Amino acid sequence: MMTLQQQNISDNNFESCIKCTICTVYCPVTAVNPDYPGPKQAGPDGERYRLKKPLFYDEALKYCLNCKRCEVACPNDVRIGDIIQSARIKYGRHRPSLRDSMLADTDTVGTMASAFAPIVNFTLGLKPVKLIMDAVLGIDDHRTFPKYSSLKFETWFRKNAAPSQDKFKRHVAYFHGCYVNYNYPQLGMDFVKVFNAVGIGVRLLDKEKCCGVAKIANRCVKDATRDAEINLRSIREAVGNGCDVMLTSSTCCFTIRDEYSHVLKLDNKDVRDHVSLATRELYRLVDEGKVKLVFRKDFHKRVAYHVPCHMEKLGWGIYSTTLMKMIPGLDLVRLDPHCCGIAGTYGFKKEYYNYSQAIGEPLFRQILSEKLDSVATDCETCKWQIEMSTGLPVENPISLIARALDVEATMKANGVE
């Protein structure tokens, strides 16, 4: 008799919520925006009502950053952020606006902007242009746009790095992401430099599209799914060829590993464990004694590390900080866990700009209170936000390592010729 009862355990993730409300305590939006009902009510509580009548969908769910801090806080493993994102996609009444589509479509915009990078960068920095974008598109005029690069990373890689990769015995595939490709190829170059120095060759995926995080956030789900399917196909091919896929962006990495299956409902089980962050892989290799890092003696810097929200969700902040602590001349400052507030395209939108800055405020204050040379973080949008809001330079831990690395000595230590 008890068997039926023992088997009746809810399969509905939202029903695992025991209403402890700790998620709402940890939500960065709830703290600054009283119009947001908070993750508990927007997520598991709201889900019951939406199942009753779709009319109960609350437009205030748009305030969710999708930072997933609620999920990190949850003691019962409720995927609160996923529930909210899925509800926005399923029940949201307004179609994505022109602005939202533009912000979401990083590939198209990036390709066009790269082609005319100097003009675009100059124009986007002009106050009148910012005011027009503010008024017409609703992109806040306080926001600084990331600079576009005239040289795409892919182009650089094919010309300068690809020919020399065949000499390595082992390879990883690099998912560079839109930011490295269109805005900041230097990070990609640093990645190739570090991995090559320890004797690992780098390949690009056959076809790489935007990971889709911005499209998911802006509810352009069809496009996100199409891109995700292309990415998964390329990732499968690389994994099949013995190459694990490395990323330098925590958000792209998190999106491919978790959002593809949880939000886009794509099956990525077979490749999920082969998709990792560069710092995590490097840490693993060093920790297992498979590679050695030799650092320059003349490198001295005081750097604070900011754990991006999605990094927090992955639980991988420890890999980046442990790696950075291996650099002898680096004085590492740990920051309190705080969302920076930008959440990808969220902070660009006029209606969220003030919330975005209010959310990040405690983080900016802490950064400014330390005497720092720079800030390190694994997420590019956190970088934009912290640079804009504190004036300090922000770089990826991989870039820091690349600059602190004694390349010759490292190559020698790893038997690379």
Next chain:
Amino acid sequence: MKDAALKQEYDVIVIGGGATGAGTARDCAMRGLKTILIERLDFTAGATGRNHGLLHSGARYAHTDPESASECIKENMILKRIARHCIEETGGLFVSLPEDGLDYHAAFIQDCLKAGIPAEELDPKEAVRVEPSVNPEIIGAVKVPDGSVDPFRLTTANVMAARMNGADIMTYQEVTGFIKDGTRIVGVKLRSHRDGSETEVRGRVTINAAGIWGHRLAELAGVRLNMYPAKGSLLIFGHRINRMVLNRCRKPGDADILVPGDTICVIGTTSTRIPYDQIDNMEVNPEEVDLLLREGVKLSPAMAWTRILRAYAGVRPLVASDDDPTGRSISRGIVCIDHEKRDGVEGFITITGGKLMTYRLMAEEATDMACRKLGVDRKCQTASVPLPGSEDTDDDRKRKSHIIELSTEQKAAGDRHGSLTSKIVSDDDAADALVCECEQVSVGEVNYAIEELHVHNLVNLRRRTRLGMGTCQGELCACRGAGLLERHDKCTQRSLDDLASFLDERWHGMYPVCWGETLVEIQFTSWLYEGVCGLDPSEVKVTENPTQH
């Protein structure tokens, strides 16, 4: 109740605060009779609050009891007009599983049509499309105009209508005896369940609408009423699995109806005859839980992996329509007894049998009889005048046209109070703050209920608003609700006892299904209240019999 009110003589005393009693009080008051409604505990504390909440189309009775079936479909249409805010027109399906065969199904549609129930055969594939939660193995499906009705709202609306038409209302007053003048009943003796005080109320006609408890009441009046209590157990699931009411297309049996109601859905029932002395002692046992689950998953497989919030049981009063002591002539139809004719006791009427669906018709029959006795000739209007909350007002039209802009708690309150939602203060942050998060009950709504809806304790509040009926079963809202009640009651000790009693009552319903998430939830609740707040369960003064909720 003010003493001055009690000194006067009423035309009609209605005993029983279920749907039938409240409906009778409304009908009497609308016909201009000076009426008082007396309830032993709280409205809907008996069978009214302990059933499926199914707005029958009558299809279920079409084969076995055509008379009940046609009563049901008529009342179904009437309630859709007069009680819009208590009802959801979900539609219903009667589905045949391979093990049921299609014999019943074939006769079923004909029986429905004969009783005036619009029944439409659906291709099983189409049925799965319109109701994805149904067992995909069904071999037949019939669509009928079933729906769901909230018995708490329905009863409250009837009480309010009675009050608006001049009736007096008393709760927590138990009838301890009748005042007689020879063979005529001229009043009732009452004892308060709140402070033990005793009073008397005089009336020219007394109507016994006490459901199964009417048996005992009749004994007090010196007449014999043969009632046979049948216990039915039900399970509440954490959210809506189904959009439409799901019924098994077969002779009525165990666990063959799944009804979506507000945020949840309910599977039921079992049916067991119980001894009369057990009617105040409704425990759901493991065999019943098992039976409900085992049969339920055949209707909708998702039940097997959906969280169960609680279990409850109600008593259906089966009545022998005459005084045959063997109980052979049991009817499920309406029984309205003139005890003057049958037993020589004047001024006493019993209205019983029937079902929630036919409460209005039962009230009409009882009121007609009372009017005849009082020599009053007024037509019944209850079928055409909307209940309070279901009126078509300008405010309500305005609310509905802006519904998308409303907050979740305002939308939820709109479903609960209909056009009366405008009475809920919602224009400041303090009033908008949530008391019950699972069911989205605001401070404004709680204050409205306390002021307007005869609320004395948390259980009353739960029945008027759904506070504490959601996933956490009072974990977060019980203390907030107790705090708001204390502001009105101004007695901290009573509020603490009430809080403990309410939590005890919630636990009582969770106990039979206490595994998985429900177990974790109640552990967390007990940790909060006992561990953090220091509530001592050994000192709980249970203010109401928990099985009575």
